Amino acid sequence: MSSQAPVTNRPLVIAAVMASMAMVALEATIVSTAMPQIVTQLGGLRLYSWVFSLFLLTQTAMTVVFGKLADLYGRKPVILAGIAVFLLGSVLAGFAWSMPAMIVFRLLQGAGAGAILPVTLTIVGDLYPAHERGKVQGYLASVWAVSAVLGPMAGSLIIGKLSWAWIFWINLPIGVLAALGFVAFLHEQPVRKRPAIDAAGAAYFTVAVAALMMVLTDAGAAGAGRLAVEIAVLGASLLLFVRQERRAADPMISFRLWGHRPVLACNGATLFSGMALMGLTTFLPMYVQVAMDRTPVVAGFALTMMMVGWPAGATISSRTFHRIGLRRLLIGGSLFLPAGALVFALLTPGSSPALAGLGSLVMGFGMGIQSVCSLVLIQEIVPLADRGSATASNLFARNLGNTLGAALLGAVQNFGMHHAAGLGVVSTEQLRQVLDGAGRHLAGSAPVREALHHSLHVTFLAMLVIALGAIAAMLLLPGIEIARRQEVPAE
Template identity: 45%
Template sequence: MKEALIDKDRGKLDHKETKRPFVLAAVMLAMFMAAVEATIVSTAMPAIVAEIGGFSKYSWIFSSYLLMNSVTILIYGKLADLFGRKPIFAFGIIIFLIGSVLCGLADSMETLIIYRFIQGIGAGAVMPVATTIVGDIYTVEERAKIQGYLSSVWGISAIIGPVLGGLFVEYISWKFVFWVNVPLGILSMAGIGLFLNERIDKKKSSIDYAGAMFMLIAISLLMIVLVEGGVRWSWTSWEVAALLAVACCFFILFIFQENRADDPMMPLSLWKNRSILLANVTSLTTGMMLMGISTFLPTFVQGVMGKSAMVAGFTLTTMSIGWPIASTVAGRIYLKAGFRATSILGGIFLLAGSLVFVMLSADDGPVHAMIGSFLLGVGMGLTSTSFIVSIQSAVDWKERGIATATNMFMRNLGNTVGAALLGGILNSKLQTYLEEHSAGKNLNIDSANNLLNPESDLSGPIKEVLESGLSIALHHVYFVVFLLAILSVLFIFFLPKRELK
């Protein structure tokens, strides 16, 4: 009975030739690369801004990467279902490594943003295909146990990422936060290439490039509005209204295209499943929350609290520690209590963590930031793990790649919108504060570059104004994160009580 279940669950893998321990190790290495990328770049960003300038473009470093990651993730998920996991995985890593090398060579904020676009194109394949491979080679019961191994990746990266980021920034160069991906990517690609064996049926198929293009344009326009609204343009300006109108048109075209395409990039039939629908919508809101904390917490710790890049990195470390611990526990909870109960518990932790950040002040110190970060990580671990396993259990092999990719797309879309929206709120509130309190001091948003530079000689009234303005702007960001936590919990409560079999 167990063998039959395994054969049905793993689909088109060659079970005798696939060496699961080695494949799992390669998948864990790819996940480690992605996890380190998240923590190490956030830790290094204040130093990058201090060296090459451009604080007003801070959020674009994350938005450009996440934009291409979000759009291509669906294409890669579909391609992995059509042509197999292995070739798509290898292609994505190669593009990701090319982008990583170029990012380390950037000499301005504009070129770094362009290279992050390239890096994001490759990153779209790494996490979804890696996660899909795990869904292929392990049953539902085995996946619950294997989460412990996968979660350890986040725990290890939580320690290594900020440490490496801090060491590179303080003793070598921030460029190495990107170049460290190269050996990791090569090893992971070699492991999958050597030990994963698939039997792929050759069939005629079409790729929904039109749908991908419509979604890319819609998200890009929305992101521009969220980043520049209230800064370059007034929220009530004709520019904002025009961009939003065009974005809506392209989104409608995307829906129309998905309904008529033979092989849609995002099959709308998946959204008819209530569990998948609510898991995806909640992943959108939690993705926005995650970006609000991981992107701007180092800025708060360094710019407002006046701590080093190393300390700022460790405030994010606790999130990455809480996440794997919760993911491991989640694997046991949902086998006994169900996916819905596990998700509700995660939602409670999300609320608690976001509340800590709303109440955070410069006098509290980094320990309070670490506590809030840990609670948020526990919430993310419980919810994201139960969402992925439940979605993969609801579809068969031929849809597992795109179903997994759709959920990750929604989380990445949340990251993208979150980086743009919250970055726009930060810039808008900081600009407003400086305009009201910097009379005769000639300060603007980019003046915050000096606040993040440890070698800057800022002192007196100018420093106080910048610190106060940055603190107030970031608290507006954290309040929005708290509202998103409330919204996430409401969505979770609507998950069906009947569990998947």
């Protein structure tokens, strides 16, 4: 008597995927809302930025590692391991007794997030053929949009009514439910071959990414000696990594895969859009609040329009790419990035905040198109055994773009502040007072606001150039026909 193998229930697996993503997406906005109160209790203000930067560092490095592990061991064990690590970090962060302890536990959370995001997207790629997958990814984009709105509200409510520890412990019910969903409803073929793990390659890659992000973070801020050490570590780890990958039987990073022209073009455009995204989220609220002299609520509204455009672009592209074609849609979608950046470059202190919101909406729309179509294309043109690695490479490009954008555009903004024609040098204390609102209506605040307008104008021009780079990368994309997959997993 033959027993029938269990069948994957696609809708319930997608529910688990969305819960996992919501956990990571909410964590980012909730923690940023609550950290000022947390640091007043734990002390260690000088370590404040490390809570965020080291989370991103670990997530970026682990994204590629876990993507490869998902190809070697299967999606289910790796996603369950990622959720377990993330929840462990969340529980411990709630018990943190100092800022160094908080940073260590945030590293654990970052490692878990580095598994959750690429593996969940790979699971979607496995379960749905290309012509259905875009619609599902539109749903996933809405998770990030809703989380961007609910996160700050939930953070403020928790801080006001409960202990700050619940900022982290709120992940427990979400993560447990997501894990149970994967255990009960995701069924995949067991891995029959004994995989060879390129542990040395993973270690060298992690060190190289950590060193790169430290160099980008410390450039222009750290002393020459410290920066020289970081650059030396980066160079040495890169040389060891390349040497290891060339001789490994099953390398952690496949140069053949990453150098494949369609993958390279999509990841290059994703890197540029990640840089532009960091410029938008970092500097647009500052411009609206200070240069335009508007309230934080108005600045938040202008930025939130991006989170309206992103799921809209993702949803529209998901429903049309099989008719229009991925290459046409990717090139057309990338045109929205410089269009939005041009709106920012044309802003003046007398402009309406609605104009800033329009630029944010347009850029978000283009990013939504690009993110969905790039992921669908990359997942479809690689073998199933490489899909996890390919998906992770795209997420890595976006994270690296965020870090590069923060470093590059921050340097441009600082240069503009110190070289505003005829306005003199603005001190850090003057800028802080105006940004905090304490000195906004003082007589000396007008020159500071004018200097900030000039510096951000230059920054927005740099962002426009970066957005044009996304178009250039997309033009390298060859024409590719995505065939409909015949075998669709049964529900």
